[in-house]
Amino acid sequence: MKEFVEGSHAIAEIIKATQPGVISAYPITPQTHIVEDLAQMVANKELNSQFVNVESEHSAASVVLGGSAAGVRVYTATSSQGLFYMQEVVFNIAGMRLPVVMTCANRAISAPINIWNDQQDSISLRDAGWFQVYAEDNQEAVDFHLIAYRLAEDKRVMLPVMVCMDGFILTHGMETVDIPEQEKVNKFLPAYKPLYKLDTAEPISMGLLADPDYYMETRFAIQETMKESIGYLSGISKEFNAVFGRDYKDLLVEEYQTKDAEKVIVAMGSVCGTIKEVVDEQRAKGKKVGLLRIITYRPFPYARVYEALKNVPKVAVLDKAVSLGAYAPIAVEIKAAFYGKKKGPKVASSFVAGLGGRDITLESIHEVFRRLTVKEVNSDFIDLKPELLKEEYGE
Amino acid sequence: MENSPLFKSGHTACAGCGQAIAARLVIEAAGANTIVVNNTGCLEVFSTKYPDTAWGVPWIHSLFENSAAVASGVEAALIYLGKKNATNVIAQGGDGSTGDIGLQALSGMLERGHDILYVCYDNEAYMNTGVQRSGLTPFDTNTTTSPAGAQSSGNIRPKKPVPEICLAHGIPYVATASVGFPQDLSRKVKKAISIKGPKYIQIHASCPLGWRHESNQMLPVAKLAVETGLYPLFEYENGVLAGRKQIIPKPVEEYLKTQGRFKHLLNNPEEIKKIQEIADNNIKKYNLKLES
Ligand SMILES: Cc1ncc(C[n+]2csc(CCOP(=O)(O)OP(=O)(O)O)c2C)c(N)n1
Ligand code: SF4
Ligand SMILES: [Mg+2]
Numbered sequence: 001m002k003e004f005v006e007g008s009h010a011i012a013e014i015i016k017a018t019q020p021g022v023i024s025a026y027p028i029t030p031q032t033h034i035v036e037d038l039a040q041m042v043a044n045k046e047l048n049s050q051f052v053n054v055e056s057e058h059s060a061a062s063v064v065l066g067g068s069a070a071g072v073r074v075y076t077a078t079s080s081q082g083l084f085y086m087q088e089v090v091f092n093i094a095g096m097r098l099p100v101v102m103t104c105a106n107r108a109i110s111a112p113i114n115i116w117n118d119q120q121d122s123i124s125l126r127d128a129g130w131f132q133v134y135a136e137d138n139q140e141a142v143d144f145h146l147i148a149y150r151l152a153e154d155k156r157v158m159l160p161v162m163v164c165m166d167g168f169i170l171t172h173g174m175e176t177v178d179i180p181e182q183e184k185v186n187k188f189l190p191a192y193k194p195l196y197k198l199d200t201a202e203p204i205s206m207g208l209l210a211d212p213d214y215y216m217e218t219r220f221a222i223q224e225t226m227k228e229s230i231g232y233l234s235g236i237s238k239e240f241n242a243v244f245g246r247d248y249k250d251l252l253v254e255e256y257q258t259k260d261a262e263k264v265i266v267a268m269g270s271v272c273g274t275i276k277e278v279v280d281e282q283r284a285k286g287k288k289v290g291l292l293r294i295i296t297y298r299p300f301p302y303a304r305v306y307e308a309l310k311n312v313p314k315v316a317v318l319d320k321a322v323s324l325g326a327y328a329p330i331a332v333e334i335k336a337a338f339y340g341k342k343k344g345p346k347v348a349s350s351f352v353a354g355l356g357g358r359d360i361t362l363e364s365i366h367e368v369f370r371r372l373t374v375k376e377v378n379s380d381f382i383d384l385k386p387e388l389l390k391e392e393y394g395e
Numbered sequence: 396m397e398n399s400p401l402f403k404s405g406h407t408a409c410a411g412c413g414q415a416i417a418a419r420l421v422i423e424a425a426g427a428n429t430i431v432v433n434n435t436g437c438l439e440v441f442s443t444k445y446p447d448t449a450w451g452v453p454w455i456h457s458l459f460e461n462s463a464a465v466a467s468g469v470e471a472a473l474i475y476l477g478k479k480n481a482t483n484v485i486a487q488g489g490d491g492s493t494g495d496i497g498l499q500a501l502s503g504m505l506e507r508g509h510d511i512l513y514v515c516y517d518n519e520a521y522m523n524t525g526v527q528r529s530g531l532t533p534f535d536t537n538t539t540t541s542p543a544g545a546q547s548s549g550n551i552r553p554k555k556p557v558p559e560i561c562l563a564h565g566i567p568y569v570a571t572a573s574v575g576f577p578q579d580l581s582r583k584v585k586k587a588i589s590i591k592g593p594k595y596i597q598i599h600a601s602c603p604l605g606w607r608h609e610s611n612q613m614l615p616v617a618k619l620a621v622e623t624g625l626y627p628l629f630e631y632e633n634g635v636l637a638g639r640k641q642i643i644p645k646p647v648e649e650y651l652k653t654q655g656r657f658k659h660l661l662n663n664p665e666e667i668k669k670i671q672e673i674a675d676n677n678i679k680k681y682n683l684k685l686e687s
Contacts, residue, residue, distance in 0.1 A: 021475035022468055050471035055503035059464035062457060062500065066432065066468025069455050072475055074468070092457050198453040198469060200428045200482055205448035207456035214445050 002178050007138040007170045008033030010177045011077075011103055014142045016047045017185040018101075018149050021072030024052040024063035028082040029115045030167035031105040035077055057082040061089035068098040069206055071197030073149065076100070079167060080107035080121045087125060093160050094129025094222065096207060099152035099192075100160040101145065102130075106269070106320075107167040108356040116357020117167040119269060120321040123297070123329045129222050131161040131229070132298040133251070134269045138175045141165040143246060146180065149189050150236050157229055158195060159222065164297075166270040168357070180244055188243045226299040233296065252301035254293040255308050257283060261290035263372055264309060266334055267318040268294040271353075271360050275318075278365040289369060294330065302337040309334075310343035316372040319379075320354045328352055328379050347374060353382040399423055401451040408441040411610025413574040413600035413617060414516045415441065418487070420577055421514055421598075424584035425483050427452060430473075432466040434488025434497060435459035437523045437602075438516060460497035462486040463504035463513060470509045479510065483588050487514040490531035491521040493597075494557040505564040505593045512587045512594040515557065518602040526605040530555035533625070534673060535666055536656050538605075543659035548666050553673060561595040562631055568594040570630040574601060575617030579628065579640065586630075599626045607655025619650040624674035627681045641685040644678055647671045 003010070011034045015023075023042075025035040041047040050067075054060045057078050064074040078086060083104055093100050104122045108114040122132055131151060135141035141163065148161035165171060180188075196204060210218060234250040241247040254272075257279050258264050265275050272293045282289045292308050292315075294301070309315055319328035327335070331350030338344035351368050354360040364382050371380060401422045408415040418438055422429065430453045433439045439456045442449040457465045466486035473479040486504065493501060493515040504511060520538050521527040528541040534553045537543040541550035562569045568590050572580040580598060587594040601617045603610045620626035621640060625647060628640035647670045651657035660666045678684050 022471045024468065024471075048475075050475050052467060052471050053507065054464065054467075055499055055506070058461060059467070059500050059503050062461035062464030063468035063471065065457055065461075066455070066465035066470075067472040067475075068468075069465070070430070070469045070472035070476075072472040074472075088458055089461065096457070198430050198455055200430065200453055203427075203451055203453045205443050205450050205454045208443040208445040208448065209440055210445045 001181065002176055004174060004176045006033065007141060007165065007173050007175065009037050010138050010142050010179060011145065012037030012041065013179045014145045015075050016041050017180060017182055018073065018075070018146065018189060019047070020049055020075040022050045022052065022064060022067030022074045023076070024054055024060045025076050025078065026054055026057045026060045026082060028057070028079045030107060030171045031077045031079040031082070031103065033171065034103060034105070057086040058089060061086035061093065064100050065089060065093050065096070065098060068093070068100050069096070069198050071194040071199065073192040074100055075102070077103035077105065079105040080109055083121045083125060084109065090125055090130065091128045095218065097158040098160060099149070099158055101148045101152055102160065102162050103145070104162050104164045105167040105171045106164050114356040117169055118320040118355045118357070119164065122162060122164045123321040126298055126329070129159060130298065131159060131296065132164055133161070133296050134164045134294065135170060136270055136272045136293065138170055138173060138177050139246070141170055142177055142179060143240065143244070143248070146185065146189055147236055147240055147251070151229070151233070153192055154232060155195060156232060157225055159225060164269070169270045184243050188240060230299055230301060248295070250304065252296045252304045253308060254295060255290070256293065257290035258292055258308055258312065260288055261312055262288040263314045263316065263369055264290045264292050264312045265316045265318055265365070265368060266292045266294065266330060268297060268330060269320065271318065271320065274360060274362060275365050278362055278369070282369070300333050302333070305334060305337040306341060309345060310341070312345050314347045314372050315345040315349070316368050317348065317350045318368060319350065319352050322352055322355070322379065331378070347372065347376045349377045349380065351380050351382050358383055401427060402442070403449045403451065405447070406442045406449040407444060408437070409604050409610065411603045411613040412437070413602060413613050414438050414518055416577070416613070417516055417574045417580065417598045417600045418442070420580050421485070421487070421584050422452060424581040425485060425512070425588055428481060429483040429485055430469055431455070432462040432469060432484070432486045434462040434492035435523070436489035436492055438487070438489065440523055459492050461500050462488050462492070463497060463500040463511070466511045467504050467507065467509050470511055484511045485514060486511055487516065489522065490515060490517040490519060491529035494555050495530045498560070501561070502564065505561060505566050505595070509593055510591050512584070512596065515595070515597040516600045517597050518600045518605060520605050522602050522605045531557065535660055535670060537659055538656065548659060548663065558595065558597050562634065564593070565634065566593045566595065567633050568631070570596045571599070571626070571628050572596055573599040573617050573621050573626060573628060575599070575614050575621060576628065576640065583630065605656070608653055612653060616653050619645065619653060623647045623650045624678040624683055625650060625670070627677045627683055629681050636681070639681045639683060642683050643685050644674065644683070647674050
């Protein structure tokens with residue numbers, strides 16, 4: 001059913017439709033509206049779920065870990081400091097192969113404290129063993145949660161999924177969203193049947209100590225599953241399309257005007273909407289520009305990126321996060337995708353924009369295209385304010 | 396030690412480990428219809444080294460400090476599945492994981508009213524990492540991070556009163572127990588299990604390695620802690636003191652001299668006096684003295 005709703009409400013609606021047995025979360029802006037709505041649904045008896053109000057994100061993640069281990073579908077949502085506070089548990093959930101689904105309402109990291117959007121939070125947890133998918137708009141954010149459960153609970157996978165959506169821009173944005181009907185959801189997402197669980201009828205031990213004789217294989221197994229899952233995604237996407245009529249192709253990347261492009265921006269999340277506008281405008285003027293949108297950031301789709309960009313002479317990678325003291329996070333992956341390969345861009349420049357909620361405007365994107373010249377740049381910041389820099393350095 | 400189907404022998408604990416005995420007593424008292432959630436620590440390490448497990452009940456370990464929260468999730472899932480009434484949930488961990496780093500998670504579990512028994516195995520230090528002090532290390536104890544020295548007689552603070560902290564949450568059952576009094580321990584676990592809501596039992600569990608006593612002294616040492624008044628055994632039901640183990644108090648020195656961790660005190664009557672005061676206060680507070 002199409003509704004004009006706030007992103008957070010749309011997420012709460014779709015989570016309701018997935019019928020998690022245990023929900024646990026701790027409030028943090030801009031995630032709050034999602035869990036407030038879910039709490040109200042439980043209070044109204046619209047949703048039969050155990051909503052556990054915890055004293056911290058560490059416990060929120062631990063509660064869903066326990067719920068999942070006991071054999072039920074679970075849900076949590078967080079952001080920024082909250083995600084960092086639960087980091088230990090986030091890694092633990094993946095190591096225990098529990099199909100937890102989490103929303104990350106992307107937000108900047110303190111200090112300085114800042115509640116606005118960038119993607120530093122989830123990107124910093126890229127090595128945790130979670131799938132990470134990034135939504136461009138709220139329709140995708142909704143659909144990706146359904147896909148997330150299908151993927152996580154797939155017996156070939158059994159790994160957690162983080163659905164990332166830009167804080168405020170998406171979570172608080174009003175859009176018309178088609179919220180899937182319950183019967184269709186049930187068709188696409190069957191009731192969760194765990195492979196193994198804590199059950200007194202069949203006692204098992206979970207979370208054992210693995211010494212050097214055993215530890216490495218557990219990590220290797222996750223790595224292999226991640227690699228293989230790249231292939232499973234297109235199958236799940238096909239089934240999704242068959243039920244809901246929305247085609248996300250292989251769910252790895254979106255190629256927008258890349259085929260004959262001479263300049264392509266690579267980016268992730270809601271900023272891609274702005275980039276598409278600029279691409280359209282430039283194309284109308286006959287300029288061969290395009291966008292490669294990364295949808296799945298973990299596992300990283302190196303082969304797809306290579307295919308999409310191998311004939312593009314100049315690529316600009318736009319990161320909404322930094323790895324302080326090193327190349328920007330997405331830029332690193334893009335460069336890696338071409339290392340040692342025959343083909344590839346002559347220039348792969350890297351830009352950082354939109355940190356801490358700094359608006360990425362149409363003009364910011366034009367600026368990226370302008371700075372994408374024969375001279376490669378790395379972690380070039382867009383939209384810095386020179387007057388503030390002067391203050392900072394006392395020049 | 397005879398074998399138990401719920402907690403098998405053959406684990407890798409030190410000889411004479413009080414925590415191993417206590418853990419077996421707890422799970423035997425709770426029975427097979429129990430799910431156990433364990434913090435990181437000696438018990439977790441010595442009972443579940445892959446591919447072996449000592450546990451004959453469903454058992455899960457996640458992290459050092461989150462058993463109370465993981466157990467909350469397990470309990471919530473059981474309620475959702477309609478299985479809670481048929482299943483006990485126990486969260487457990489050492490004194491460090493319970494009273495220091497996991498205190499917040501424990502407090503959350505108690506405050507939310509989950510039907511879970513939390514068991515703290517109190518060996519009075521971080522043993523698994525090599526005998527560092529915890530908030531539950533007694534006054535004047537020599538540990539690797541509260542060493543005795545020219546200007547130190549060991550740990551400078553008294554034990555953190557975790558049972559009282561739990562009690563302040565208004566939960567229906569709080570008790571202390573000791574591996575030195577196994578029947579009393581089993582009875583308390585059974586009682587706790589029979590009560591709905593959050594329960595807390597803190598078990599004094601001797602540790603030959605960390606306390607530095609012979610491994611065959613596990614029981615007498617634990618008993619002396621109770622008999623001197625240094626480890627009062629009590630039970631609170633619905634906030635009211637419902638029982639305590641009365642003693643004919645022995646001087647604390649008898650307890651202190653059994654363990655290497657207190658050896659530095661033995662020629663220091665001033666410090667022993669301070670420790671005797673702690674025991675005397677306990678004896679008064681809980682009315683422990685048996686009138687002969
Ligand atoms: C977050 C975190 N900090 C520190 C540790 C290291 N650590 C593991 S077990 C342990 C000591 C456990 O002490 P206690 O809870 O008293 O249990 P015991 O081993 O004494 O039975 C410590 C410090 C850890 N695993 N995780
Ligand atoms: S160090 Fe202490 S608590 Fe740990 S196994 Fe040895 S005796 Fe038991
Ligand atoms: Mg300890």
